[in-house]
Amino acid sequence: MVNTGTIVVAAIGWVLIGLLSGIWMARRGFDALWILLAAPLGPLFVPIAVERVRRRPDSAEATPSESLPAGTGPRILIGVDGSPESVHAMTTALRTLGSPGSALVLAEVVNYEAAESGDGSDMAAATQRLEAAAKRMEVPAAVHTRVLVGAPGTALREFAERQGFDIVVVGRRGGGLSRHVLGSVSTELVTHSSVPVLVVEPQREG
Incomplete structure (x- = not known):
């Protein structure tokens, strides 16, 4: 028994x-x-x-129609997801790396189900978030946006390598449960990216 x-x-x-x-x-x-x-x-x-x-398909661009900027300065890819950490990373990248000749691209990564959804609501929401973030950036050069599909770290890394970016900028998230379960985007990039990576630490309170 x-x-x-x-x-x-x-x-x-x-x-x-x-x-x-x-x-x-x-x-x-x-x-x-x-x-x-x-x-x-x-x-x-x-x-x-x-x-x-x-x-599953390879990590890919969900909005590939608009040509990426050439620019005379560095080509900067900034990963954003609407979190305070990504907003801080974006403003830090502008302050430290931005210049009139910089080519700036904001990218958000969505999962495969969002990309395959029939109504496209998740894709539209990601596009709107990126456009709103781009409008907040006070830079002389145009800011371009991209929605990518796949695992965040892998999608950003492959896109940066494929498009020849000079640097990838992401914010470091806290040590919460989701980071431990789903993995760290910044760790994935630092470990595997052939493109230099700037990881911006979260703002300290007080």
């Missing part, structure tokens, strides 16, 4: 396998809500995760 301890251990193992599969999927550019679905499915979710990740 199976004792209670064995059942509890089996149940924990079941949920843990599902959680790890969902986290693995989310770290590769899929909606974090998959984690909630994965937990109760346990090992049954593993082939689902593998299949979706295997079939």
